[in-house]
Amino acid sequence: MKGWMGKFKVLSLLGLVALFLAACGKENLTALDPKGVGAQKSLDLIIIPTVIMSFVFLVVMVLLVLALIKFRKKKGQKDFIPKQVEGNKTLEVVWTTIPIILLIIIAVPTVIYTFDLADDADASDHLNINVTGNQYWWHFDYEGLEIQTSQDVYIPVNSKVYFNMKSSDVIHSFWVPTLSGKLDVNPENENTFFLDAHEEGVYWGKCAEFCGPSHSLMDFKVVVVSQEEFEQWVADMQNFDPETAEPATDAAAQGRELFNENNCLGCHAIGSSAAAIGPNLTNFGERSRLAGIEEMTKEKLVEWIVNPELIKPGNKMTGKYPEVSQDDAALIAEYLLQLSPSEITTEDAGNGIEQ
C-alpha cells in the first residue's frame, strides 16, 4: 500500500511538473512543449535533474530553517558557548555517497542520449539540407533536389531530416527550441544533426550564438508539413522557372524590370541557383515573415528595400545597391510578393500556428 502511494506521489508530482511546464511560453517556440525527437530527449533530461535537484534543495532548506529556529541565540543564553564539534565521519560519508548516486542517475541517461542524438549513420537515407548561416539570414540548400530557400525551411513530418551546417562568416547557432536543441554553425567545419518533428506546424527558429548587431533579428521558420504536401512542394519548386513564369500584374512586371535594372540578381537568385550571396527569393511571396521578423506586408517590404538598415542594423545589403525611390521600391515589392511557385504554404502546416 505504501509503495503504491509512493508511486502515485511521484507520478502526480511529475504530472504537475509537466502541466506547469506546458503552460510556459508560446506553443511553437518553447522548449517545454516538445514536438520533435531532440526536444523530447532534452526535456526528459531537463525534468530528471530538476526533480532530483529539487529534492536536494528541499533537504538543504529544511536543515537550514530548522537550524535557524532551534539554534538562534535565545534571550537567556547570551554567553552560552556551544560544544565545539570537530566533524563527523559518518555524516561526511553519507553526504558524499548520496550525491554520487544521484549524479549517476543523471549521468547515465545523459550519456545514452548524447550518443543517440549524435548518431548520424543513417543520414544518407534521409533528406539532407545544407544550411549556411550568414549575418543575419539562413540559406537552405536541399541536397539533390536543386531547391534553395532562405529563412523558411519546409520539411516533412515524422521523418528524420539532416541539417549539415556551416557558416559563411562568424559563428551562428541553429536553434528550433520546440523541435530540438541547438547546434553551432561554425565557419571551419560542417556540423550535422537532425530534426524529426512529430506534429505539423510552423516552428520558430532563432540564432543562439552572438553574431553581431542583428543577432536578435536572425529568426527563421521550420515549416513542418505532411509527407504528401512536402512532395507537392518539392515538385512545385522544381517546376518553377523564373524565365517563363510571367508576373501576375503589370505592376509586378515593371517591378521585375526594376529588379533586374538595379542588379538585385547580383546577390539574390530567383529559381534554383548555387548563388547564395543574399537570400534566395524563389518563394518570397510565401515567406511567413519579412527578414525573418517583420510582418510580411507591402509597406514593410518597401521600407526594407529603401533602407534595410532601419530594420536589421549591420546587415550586408545596406549600401550594396543604388538608391531606390519609394515608388520603385513599391513596384519591386509588387513583383517579389507574387513570387509564389507552390500552393503549399505555411498555412498548410497543420495547426498553422503563426506569429
Next chain:
Amino acid sequence: MSTLTAQKTSFAAVLWDYLTTVDHKKIGKLYLYGGAFFFLLGGLEAVIIRIQLIKPENDFISAGLYNEMITMHGTTMIFFAATPLLLGLMNAIMPLQIGARDVAFPFVNALGFWLFLFGGIMLNVSWLTGGAPDAGWTAYAPLSTTSPGHGVDYYVLGLQLSGAGTLMGGINFLVTIVNMRAPGMTFMRMPLFTWTTFITSVLILFAFPALTVGLFLLMFDRMFGSAFFDTALGGNSIIWQHLFWIFGHPEVYVLILPVFGVFSEIFATFSKKRLFGYTAMVFATILIGFLGFMVWAHHMFTVGMGPVTNSIFAIATMAIAVPTGIKIFNWLLTLWGGNITINSAMLWALAFIPSFTIGGMTGVMVASSVADYQYHDTYFVVAHFHYVIVGGVVFGILAACHYWWPIMFKRVLNEKLGKWAFWNFFIGFHMTFFIQHFLGLMGMPRRYWVFLENQGLDLGNLISSVGALFMSIGVIIFLYNAIYCWFKGDPAPQDPWDARTLEWAVDKSVPYYNFKQLPLVRGLDPLWIEKMEGNGKMTPAEPVGDIHMPHGSILPFLMTVGFFIASFGFIYQTVNDIAYIFLFGGMGLALGCMLVRSLKDDHGYHITKEELEKEAD
C-alpha cells in the same frame, strides 16, 4: 618614518602615500575602491540592459550600443569588479590571518594593483574613443577578429594589463602563505579563508596564462595581420573558445572559492562553533580547484565536439557537485547546535545557502549535455551564472565587507541600513534572475537586443527588469551605509564579533606593521583558544625586536603608466605611425622603471625596538 606619515594629512600627502604604498592593507583598500567603482559602472550597464528589455521591441538604445553594453557589463563585472574586490579582501585580511607583517613581495603587490586599475581604465577609455568592445565578454572569434573599430583592441589590451596584475597577485599570495605563516600556524591550522586564497592563487597561476596566450593570438590577428583564428587562411576559430574557457572556467572558481572561505569564517564566528568538518572543507576546496580545470568544454557542448567529448565533460562537470555539496552540508552542520547571531554579515551568508544551492542545481542541470542543447546560450544560462556569481560571489563580498569592515575601515557598519540593503537586494536578485530560467526555456536566447511581441516573453522580462530596480536600491543603501559610517560612525571596538581567528587579535588601531610581536599559534582558531583558556590575547612567539619593513615606491605606478601608454601605441599603430612614439615611449618608461628597480638596492628599513615601545605608550 611612521610618525612622519601620520602627521602629514594634506590631500596631496595622502595621495602620494597611496601612490607609493606597498602596505598590503592600503593596497587592499585601493583594490576595494577600484573594484567598487567598476562594480557601480557594471551595475549601471546592467540597469541599461534591463531597461532595454523591459518591453518587447524596445528602442531605448540601438543594437550596436546594446552589444557594447552587454560586453562591457560582463567584462567589467568579472575582471574589474569581482576579481579585484576579492583580491582586495585577500590583501587586507589574509596576511593578518596567518600572522604575517606583509605579503612576500610588497612591491609586486603594488604593481599588481596598478596594472588592474589601469587595465580597467584602458577598457573604459574605449567609450570615449569611438565605441566600446562589442563581441561579448567571451569575445568569440571570428566575431571579435572582424569587429570594426578599435573596441576589441581595447578589450585585448585592457585585459592583458589587468591579467598580468592578477597573475602577480596570485603568485604573491602563494609565496606569502607558504613562507610567512606565524610560528605554529601549520597548513592544517590555517583559517578557511586563507586556504581558499591559497587554492585560488594556484588557480590564477595556471588559468591566467591561457587567457594571456589567447589574448596575444587575438592581438596579433587584429593588429599585426596574423591568422590564428581566420578560417579562410587556415586558422581555426574554435581554438579561441578552448583557450578562453581553459581560463574561463577556473576563473569561476577563482571567484567562488574565496567567498567559500568568507562564509566558512562567518558561519563559525556567528554560530560560536568551530567549522564543522574542517579537514573535509579543505580537501573539498582542493578537489574543486583541481576539477575546475577538467571541465572547460562544458561551455562548448553545442560546438559540435562529438558525443565522446561531450559525455566526458558532462560527467566531469557533474563530479564537481560532490565537493560543493560537502561544503554546503558542513556549513549547515556548523550552524547546527550553535548559538546563532543573525546580523547583516550573517544575513548575507545565510541567504547565500539557498541562492547558491539553486545555482549549483542548475549547474548540474546544464552539465547534462543533451539538456544543455536547450539551455546553452539562453537566459537559462544567464540565470544560472548570475545565481552563482551574484548569489555566491556578490553575497560573499558583501558579507565579507560587513564582517571585516571593523578591521579594514575601523568602523562597524550600521545594522539597520545593512538589513535594508540586504532585503532589497535579496528580493530584487531573485525577482530578476529566477524568472530568467523560464525565459530561456521559453525560447529567449541570451545577448538579444530585442525580443519580439507575442512570443510569451513580455511578462517575464518585465518582472526581471523590476527586480533590477530593487537590486539597485539595495546597492545604493549599502553605499550610503559605508559613507555614513565613514563620517558618522564610532570607532569599532576591539574584536566586535567575539571572533576566532588571528586577524581579530591585531590591535584595533591596526598598526602598519600588523603585529608588534609575531603571535604563537597553538591550534585552529588561535584567538578562540586563547579566549577559552582565559588569556584573552595571543601569546607572543618572540620578544619585542626590530621590525624589518619595505620602503614605499612610486615605481609600480610609473611602470604601469608606461605600459598604459604603450597600449595606446599598440592599438593605433595600425592606423597612424605617430602611435609608435607612444608604443616605444611607453615601453621605454616601463622597462626603464624595471631597470631602476633592478639596479638600485633597496633593503628597506627597520622600526627599532625603542620606537615600538614608544608607540605603545
